Amino acid sequence: MSIEEVSELASPAPVYGGAEPLLEVSDLRVRFDAKGRRVNAVNGLSYHVHAGRMLAIIGESGSGKSVSSRALMGLLPPTARISGSARFLGTDLLSLSEREMRRHRGADLAMVFQDPTRSLNPTMRIGTQITEAVRAHGDVDKRAAFDRAMELLQLVRLPAPERRFYEYPHQLSGGMRQRVMIAIALAADPKLLIADEATTALDVTTQAQVMELLLELQERLGTAIIMISHDLGLAASYAHDVIVMYAGRAVEYAPASTLFSHVRMPYTRALLGAIPRLERTPHSLLPVTPGQPPDLTALPPGCPFAPRCSRAQDDCHAEPPPFAEHEPGHWWACWHPCEVGGPAEEGGR
Ligand SMILES: Nc1ncnc2c1ncn2[C@@H]1O[C@H](COP(=O)(O)OP(=O)(O)OP(=O)(O)O)[C@@H](O)[C@H]1O
Ligand code: SF4
Ligand SMILES: [Mg+2]
Known part of the structure; x- marks a missing residue:
C-alpha cells in the first residue's frame, strides 16, 4: 500500500464542536523497576480523546501502547511506577485508589483485549457472563438483566443470540467471542472503550465487521474509542484521529486524513514507505523499519529514532x-520534519 493509497482510506475528520475532551492524558510516564533493571516503558505521553471519536494508537511492538492504556485502567502490576495525569470526566484516573478505580472500570471505562479466550470464563455460559456484567454495574433483577443481555447480543449482532446465550465460549468462533467481549464491555454503557488489538486475531472479513460494529456503536451511543493497533490500513479506514508512538512517546498526532496525507515525522513516513516491501499478512501488520527500537533501559539523550533516521543531523543526537x-491540530516531535509530498522512501535508513 502506498502513502497515497493509505491517505485515500482516511476519511475526512468529522467536525466536532470544540467541547472539552473526554480524556486528557498529560505527560504520562510508566517505568518498571525489577531485578535491578529499570524499563522506561512510557516516557511523557500526552493526548486527548473527545466523545464520539475514535483514536488509533499505532506503533511497533514494545512502543508502550498497551502499558499506557493499562495505566489508565489501573491494570498494571505493582512494579509499575506511574506519573502524569489522565483527566477523565473531571477526575484524575491516576490518583484514584484501587477501590475507586474498580468503580470506574467496567462502568465509565471498559477495555477489550486481543484474546477473548483468556478474558471469557470457559466453564460459564455466554449468557451468564453477560448478565453478571450487567448486574455488576446496576441494581437490576434477573429478568431485566436477561433482557439487557439479549439486547446487548443483538446490538453486537451475534448470530442466533437466543441459542448462543446458552452456549459456552468454545462453541463460538473467534469473531463471535470477540462480539461477546464487546457486549460485556458495553454492559454498563461506558463513555470510553479501549480496544487493545481487539481484531488482530480475526480474519480480514471478520476484522472489518467488528470494526464497522465498533464505529456504528460509537455513532449510536457516543462512546469514545481508543483503538490500539499494528495495522495502519485499519487506522486509516476507521479512526478519526491517529497517534503514532515510538519508544514510549507520542511522535505524531493528527486527524487521520491529515496524518496520512501530510506526514511530517520521519518515523511515520518510514512505516508508510515500508508497506510495499511488506510480506503481506492477512492483517497487514506494521512493517518493520530497518534497525532496532532503542533499549528502554538506557534511552539515548537525543531523539530516540536518530540511529534509524535518514534525516538525522548532529542536533538530533543531542x-x-x-x-x-x-x-493546527497536527503535532509532531522532530527537529527536521519531512516536507509534505516529499519522497516516500525518506524516513528510515
Ligand atoms: N510488567 C512489566 N515489567 C517490565 N517491563 C514491562 C512490563 N510490561 C511491559 N513491559 C515493557 O514495556 C514496554 C512496552 O510494552 P507494551 O506492552 O506497552 O508494548 P506494545 O506497544 O503494546 O507492544 P505490542 O505491539 O507488542 O503489544 C516493553 O518493552 C515491555 O517489555
Ligand atoms: S530528523 Fe532528527 S529529530 Fe527528526 S526523527 Fe530524525 S532523528 Fe529524530
Ligand atoms: Mg500491546
Missing part, C-alpha cells in the same frame, strides 16, 4: 525534540 502542535 536533545530530544519536543512534541508540539506545529500546525
Whole structure:
C-alpha cells in the first residue's frame, strides 16, 4: 500500500464542536523497576480523546501502547511506577485508589483485549457472563438483566443470540467471542472503550465487521474509542484521529486524513514507505523499519529514532525534540520534519 493509497482510506475528520475532551492524558510516564533493571516503558505521553471519536494508537511492538492504556485502567502490576495525569470526566484516573478505580472500570471505562479466550470464563455460559456484567454495574433483577443481555447480543449482532446465550465460549468462533467481549464491555454503557488489538486475531472479513460494529456503536451511543493497533490500513479506514508512538512517546498526532496525507515525522513516513516491501499478512501488520527500537533501559539523550533516521543531523543526537502542535491540530516531535509530498522512501535508513 502506498502513502497515497493509505491517505485515500482516511476519511475526512468529522467536525466536532470544540467541547472539552473526554480524556486528557498529560505527560504520562510508566517505568518498571525489577531485578535491578529499570524499563522506561512510557516516557511523557500526552493526548486527548473527545466523545464520539475514535483514536488509533499505532506503533511497533514494545512502543508502550498497551502499558499506557493499562495505566489508565489501573491494570498494571505493582512494579509499575506511574506519573502524569489522565483527566477523565473531571477526575484524575491516576490518583484514584484501587477501590475507586474498580468503580470506574467496567462502568465509565471498559477495555477489550486481543484474546477473548483468556478474558471469557470457559466453564460459564455466554449468557451468564453477560448478565453478571450487567448486574455488576446496576441494581437490576434477573429478568431485566436477561433482557439487557439479549439486547446487548443483538446490538453486537451475534448470530442466533437466543441459542448462543446458552452456549459456552468454545462453541463460538473467534469473531463471535470477540462480539461477546464487546457486549460485556458495553454492559454498563461506558463513555470510553479501549480496544487493545481487539481484531488482530480475526480474519480480514471478520476484522472489518467488528470494526464497522465498533464505529456504528460509537455513532449510536457516543462512546469514545481508543483503538490500539499494528495495522495502519485499519487506522486509516476507521479512526478519526491517529497517534503514532515510538519508544514510549507520542511522535505524531493528527486527524487521520491529515496524518496520512501530510506526514511530517520521519518515523511515520518510514512505516508508510515500508508497506510495499511488506510480506503481506492477512492483517497487514506494521512493517518493520530497518534497525532496532532503542533499549528502554538506557534511552539515548537525543531523539530516540536518530540511529534509524535518514534525516538525522548532529542536533538530533543531542536533545530530544519536543512534541508540539506545529500546525493546527497536527503535532509532531522532530527537529527536521519531512516536507509534505516529499519522497516516500525518506524516513528510515
Ligand atoms: N510488567 C512489566 N515489567 C517490565 N517491563 C514491562 C512490563 N510490561 C511491559 N513491559 C515493557 O514495556 C514496554 C512496552 O510494552 P507494551 O506492552 O506497552 O508494548 P506494545 O506497544 O503494546 O507492544 P505490542 O505491539 O507488542 O503489544 C516493553 O518493552 C515491555 O517489555
Ligand atoms: S530528523 Fe532528527 S529529530 Fe527528526 S526523527 Fe530524525 S532523528 Fe529524530
Ligand atoms: Mg500491546
